[in-house]
Amino acid sequence: AQSVTQPDIHITVSEGASLELRCNYSYGATPYLFWYVQSPGQGLQLLLKYFSGDTLVQGIKGFEAEFKRSQSSFNLRKPSVHWSDAAEYFCAVAALNNAGNMLTFGGGTRLMVKP
Amino acid sequence: ETGVTQSPTHLIKTRGQQVTLRCSSQSGHNTVSWYQQALGQGPQFIFQYYREEENGRGNFPPRFSGLQFPNYSSELNVNALELDDSALYLCASSSEDRFSNEQFFGPGTRLTVL
Numbered sequence: 001a002q003s004v005t006q007p008d009i010h011i012t013v014s015e016g017a018s019l020e021l022r023c024n025y026s027y028g029a030t031p032y033l034f035w036y037v038q039s040p041g042q043g044l045q046l047l048l049k050y051f052s053g054d055t056l057v058q059g060i061k062g063f064e065a066e067f068k069r070s071q072s073s074f075n076l077r078k079p080s081v082h083w084s085d086a087a088e089y090f091c092a093v094a095a096l097n098n099a100g101n102m103l104t105f106g107g108g109t110r111l112m113v114k115p
Numbered sequence: 116e117t118g119v120t121q122s123p124t125h126l127i128k129t130r131g132q133q134v135t136l137r138c139s140s141q142s143g144h145n146t147v148s149w150y151q152q153a154l155g156q157g158p159q160f161i162f163q164y165y166r167e168e169e170n171g172r173g174n175f176p177p178r179f180s181g182l183q184f185p186n187y188s189s190e191l192n193v194n195a196l197e198l199d200d201s202a203l204y205l206c207a208s209s210s211e212d213r214f215s216n217e218q219f220f221g222p223g224t225r226l227t228v229l
Contacts, residue, residue: 004157036220043119043205043220044158090157101209102148102171103218105157 002027002093004106012112013081021076021109023091032094032101033074035065038108039087047089050074061085086113117142119208119221127227128196136191136224138206145210146170147189148218149181152203164189193226201228 003026013019025031032051036044048059055067065076074091088108094101120139128134140147146165150158160173164183178194187208193200203225207218 006157041222043222044207045220046217049217092157101218102160102163102173103150103158103207104160105150107157108155 002031002095002104004091004093004104006089006091006106006109008109009107010110010112012114014114015083016080019076019078019081019085019111021089021091021111023074023076023106024072025074025091025093026072027093027095031074033065033067034092034094034103035059035063035074035076036090036092036105037061037087038090044090047076081111081113083113083115086111119206119219121204121206121221121224123224124222125225125227127229129229130196130198132196133192133194134196134226136193136204136206136226138189138191138208138221140187140189140206140208141219143210144208144219145187146208147183147187148207148209149189149191150205150207151175152205152223153199154202158205161191196228198228201226 005024034049035047038044047063048057050057050067088110090108091106092103122137148163149161152158161175162172163170167183180192182190203223205223206221209218
């Protein structure tokens with residue numbers, strides 16, 4: 001069965017600083033990987049996804065993530081954090097079935113941004 | 116294009132009661148998945164419906180059941196509510212294009228069991 005680990009429960013960065021959120025996955029086949037963001041009281045918004053091809057994927061809001069098969073990692077990065085990036089971030093891996101996918105999420109990383 | 120909507124927004128029930136949560140999928144999507152997100156945790160997959168049939172299930176007991184209707188909207192029913200059922204319940208819709216694979220989430224229903 002697949003699993004996702006996000007080692008950092010909380011991260012605090014200063015506005016304008018760079019950000020890296022860690023994600024490690026366990027999956028028996030080629031993984032389909034996702035990063036979602038959740039703001040308080042809201043649902044999940046997809047930031048980016050990796051299916052195949054280029055291991056560096058670009059997403060919305062200036063985020064990018066790099067798939068490293070050898071390390072079973074899919075870390076999320078942003079070169080310069082804005083105060084509006086404060087939220088909860090979830091990494092997920094998909095198990096495909098005939099209709100779509102079923103997501104397994106990590107426990108999340110809460111990002112706080114200092115002015 | 117209408118996004119995923121869920122109702123109600125908030126709900127308070129007592130232990131032992133039954134609850135029904137509703138989800139309208141995004142236009143053009145025929146697959147609906149339900150997730151439970153306990154406070155401070157990541158969402159956990161409950162089950163998925165495709166063309167009105169259950170298409171996959173996570174590690175949840177049978178008292179969690181669902182329906183999908185011909186218009187692809189869906190219901191999640193929980194019987195014999197327990198305190199641990201208190202959570203945010205998220206609905207997500209997707210198309211059957213498995214290589215697109217993007218799930219669009221609704222804002223969720225916050226269930227509190229007293």
